[in-house]
Amino acid sequence: MFRYAGVFLLSLVIAALSTPVVKKLAYKLGAIDVPKDERRIHNKPMPRMGGLAIYIAFVICSLYFSSFDKRVIGIVIGGSLIVIMGIIDDIKRLKPLPKFAFQIAAALVLISFDISVKSITVPFFTRGGTLNIGYFGIPITLIWVVGITNAINFVDGLDGLACGIGLISSLTLFGVAIISGRDISVLLTLALAGACMGFLPYNFNPASIFMGDTGSQFLGFTLAAISIQGAIKSAAAVAVAVPILALGLPIYDTLFAMVRRKINKKPMSQADRGHFHHRLLDLGLTQRQAVYIMYIISGLLGISAILAMEMSSKKSYTLLIVICSLVVAFAVEMGLFNKKDKDGKDGNGVE
Numbered sequence: 001m002f003r004y005a006g007v008f009l010l011s012l013v014i015a016a017l018s019t020p021v022v023k024k025l026a027y028k029l030g031a032i033d034v035p036k037d038e039r040r041i042h043n044k045p046m047p048r049m050g051g052l053a054i055y056i057a058f059v060i061c062s063l064y065f066s067s068f069d070k071r072v073i074g075i076v077i078g079g080s081l082i083v084i085m086g087i088i089d090d091i092k093r094l095k096p097l098p099k100f101a102f103q104i105a106a107a108l109v110l111i112s113f114d115i116s117v118k119s120i121t122v123p124f125f126t127r128g129g130t131l132n133i134g135y136f137g138i139p140i141t142l143i144w145v146v147g148i149t150n151a152i153n154f155v156d157g158l159d160g161l162a163c164g165i166g167l168i169s170s171l172t173l174f175g176v177a178i179i180s181g182r183d184i185s186v187l188l189t190l191a192l193a194g195a196c197m198g199f200l201p202y203n204f205n206p207a208s209i210f211m212g213d214t215g216s217q218f219l220g221f222t223l224a225a226i227s228i229q230g231a232i233k234s235a236a237a238v239a240v241a242v243p244i245l246a247l248g249l250p251i252y253d254t255l256f257a258m259v260r261r262k263i264n265k266k267p268m269s270q271a272d273r274g275h276f277h278h279r280l281l282d283l284g285l286t287q288r289q290a291v292y293i294m295y296i297i298s299g300l301l302g303i304s305a306i307l308a309m310e311m312s313s314k315k316s317y318t319l320l321i322v323i324c325s326l327v328v329a330f331a332v333e334m335g336l337f338n339k340k341d342k343d344g345k346d347g348n349g350v351e
């Protein structure tokens with residue numbers, strides 16, 4: 001336990017001390033977010049690239065405490081590709097295709113280090129509930145990693161939102177790793193949680209720095225990689241339910257955005273003002289109130305993921321189906337599938 005506490009605290013301190021330095025670097029490199037459209041909540045230029053502090057803390061702690069474990073090295077190399085892409089994007093704003101190429105390359109790094117989905121659970125149709133999928137695991141891994149990487153990026157719309165959700169998801173996966181006895185995953189989740197905690201005071205409303213794509217995409221990539229390494233490989237009986245619940249809020253918000261943009265006949269890369277956090281603001285909530293509500297929802301989904309670890313395969317899937325049904329009903333009530341924004345205009349902008 002002292003070792004675990006050391007990982008978390010050291011990562012927290014490194015991130016906290018690194019953030020002011022990263023902030024100065026962002027100004028120097030011109031990584032500044034200037035509000036240009038109605039989707040921007042802030043009203044003054046803000047430095048981006050704050051996620052570099054999270055990356056630095058995570059890499060130092062994960063490598064040191066894992067004694068350069070092969071799987072950790074794979075996650076660090078893949079994450080480094082994401083961070084390089086994020087820094088470039090925070091400075092020059094990359095188009096979707098180059099960003100997608102970086103994400104695919106980072107996911108392929110994970111696969112080359114044997115971090116991939118090798119089986120899925122189909123409890124109602126297969127004996128024992130587990131189906132080995134062989135090479136089909138490669139495209140599934142690519143879809144999962146790229147999907148979660150972008151999902152965290154999509155929810156990064158309010159001060160402290162993506163960082164806080166990343167913290168809650170990390171602690172959820174920490175609980176999953178403890179239950180399933182995956183020591184490396186325990187260390188990785190604590191290193192990531194500590195880094196998020198160290199950065200959050202600078203990023204929470206009113207923020208003095210944004211994590212930018214450097215942070216949101218690194219956070220999403222790392223959570224996706226850890227969920228494969230820790231949850232899917234060690235808990236075959238709940239291989240799908242646990243990570244979907246643990247990372248539920250970003251996943252659902254992204255899926256709803258895809259449906260909404262399909263209804264609008266808009267490109268998937270063209271953003272709108274219809275995300276859950278935008279709807280909460282439209283109801284008259286402040287930034288902090290909206291973020292707190294999303295923290296609570298993310299926490300409840302995290303608790304359900306840990307509960308699923310203690311259930312049978314069929315019960316865990318039943319829990320997932322019930323929660324998904326409730327989330328969809330809630331999304332309909334909130335208007336997350338609406339064709340028009342509150343002001344009557346179609347969504348616009350670039351994610």
